[in-house]
Amino acid sequence: MAYTQQQLEALAMAPTKYVDRPVPTISLRDFDARIDEITKELVDAAENVGFFCVVDHGIPRSSVDNIFDQSARFFNQPDNVKAYVPFSPQHNAGWEKNSQIRPSTGAVDRKESYQMQFGEAMNGRWLDDSALPGFQREALFFMHQAQTVSEKLMMCFARGLNFADDYFIKAHDVSRPESQTVCRLLHYFETPQMPNPTGEVFHRAGAHADWDFLTLLFQKAGQSGLEICPGREVSTSFGYGDAWTKVEPDAEKNAIVCNVGDLLMSWSDDRFKSTFHRVKAPCEPGDYYGERYSIAYFNQPCKDARIQGPLKKYPLVTGEEFTRNAMTRNFKALQDKLRGEEEKKSKAPEGSVAVSAQA
Numbered sequence: 001m002a003y004t005q006q007q008l009e010a011l012a013m014a015p016t017k018y019v020d021r022p023v024p025t026i027s028l029r030d031f032d033a034r035i036d037e038i039t040k041e042l043v044d045a046a047e048n049v050g051f052f053c054v055v056d057h058g059i060p061r062s063s064v065d066n067i068f069d070q071s072a073r074f075f076n077q078p079d080n081v082k083a084y085v086p087f088s089p090q091h092n093a094g095w096e097k098n099s100q101i102r103p104s105t106g107a108v109d110r111k112e113s114y115q116m117q118f119g120e121a122m123n124g125r126w127l128d129d130s131a132l133p134g135f136q137r138e139a140l141f142f143m144h145q146a147q148t149v150s151e152k153l154m155m156c157f158a159r160g161l162n163f164a165d166d167y168f169i170k171a172h173d174v175s176r177p178e179s180q181t182v183c184r185l186l187h188y189f190e191t192p193q194m195p196n197p198t199g200e201v202f203h204r205a206g207a208h209a210d211w212d213f214l215t216l217l218f219q220k221a222g223q224s225g226l227e228i229c230p231g232r233e234v235s236t237s238f239g240y241g242d243a244w245t246k247v248e249p250d251a252e253k254n255a256i257v258c259n260v261g262d263l264l265m266s267w268s269d270d271r272f273k274s275t276f277h278r279v280k281a282p283c284e285p286g287d288y289y290g291e292r293y294s295i296a297y298f299n300q301p302c303k304d305a306r307i308q309g310p311l312k313k314y315p316l317v318t319g320e321e322f323t324r325n326a327m328t329r330n331f332k333a334l335q336d337k338l339r340g341e342e343e344k345k346s347k348a349p350e351g352s353v354a355v356s357a358q359a
Helices: 005-013 031-048 061-075 135-160 167-171 262-267 319-347
Strands: 025-027 051-055 094-097 111-116 182-188 203-208 214-219 226-231 243-246 256-260 275-280 292-299
Touching: 025 031, 031 051, 031 135, 061 111, 061 135, 061 182, 061 214, 061 292, 135 167, 135 182, 135 214, 135 292, 256 275, 262 319
Parallel strands: 025 051
Antiparallel strands: 051 256, 094 111, 111 182, 182 292, 203 275, 214 256, 214 292, 226 243, 226 275
């Protein structure tokens, strides 16, 4: 259904609707012995929910706590230090702040992030060890742990689609120079507690679907905000007026929240569902207003991986082409917003004040 701008604005002002939906929890305990059972559970979750949690995954709580400590060390550096490793769209790596615009909101996400990869993309994009001792070593150690969990899930998805067990693992080989997999450290800024008489919903990260194969999300206990809604066929694509479900961090179980990305949806001929999600800004009693840290591990295929589902519903593309097309769509929102701001400035009456895109 197409919405007019006036309808979208009305939906944006409407109170958020919440529903309880089960987010499956899947144990990877005794993986080799239980792989058929785990595969069945993963396939069911991917077909019907698009989101699931994995527990008993083998990454100790101490490792998760340590990478969050490393993330805080990085983001606590002065901006002029972090600016030594600026985000590069060409390499999809580096630090950015208040620069990602979601097409769903047309607004800047209220956060900063640092994207890390395994290989050549990080040349010149690690802070020097003298500035942040041990950070690179600890980050890569955690990234390899996340990759180990990812490969178990990839094996199950390959079986579910009748591919060879190592089909997706080979396509996401992080030891190759062609690797594009990303680990993204995220820092959402503290939100001032202000009256919100209209009930309008604001976002730390606007509604979106990930473009990768599969995302592993690590959250800190008590720092809520993640919400999901069904896939695109039943969504406005903007999150306005949809029914959302809150996904709270489960520190006790050391759970990793996982979601299917656009790539796996395409690779499965739309059998597995890429699901919309957002990080809602606090705006009502009981919400968490403090700064929020999370870590997203985006499994992205090697540049030369050949992507096409078993039914060949979509034309064959390479991993490089898929990523480039997705990033082009993503950065178009930023270009459109900047163009709109320039047009406002050019039309503003003399003596008026134009609002910055960074406001």
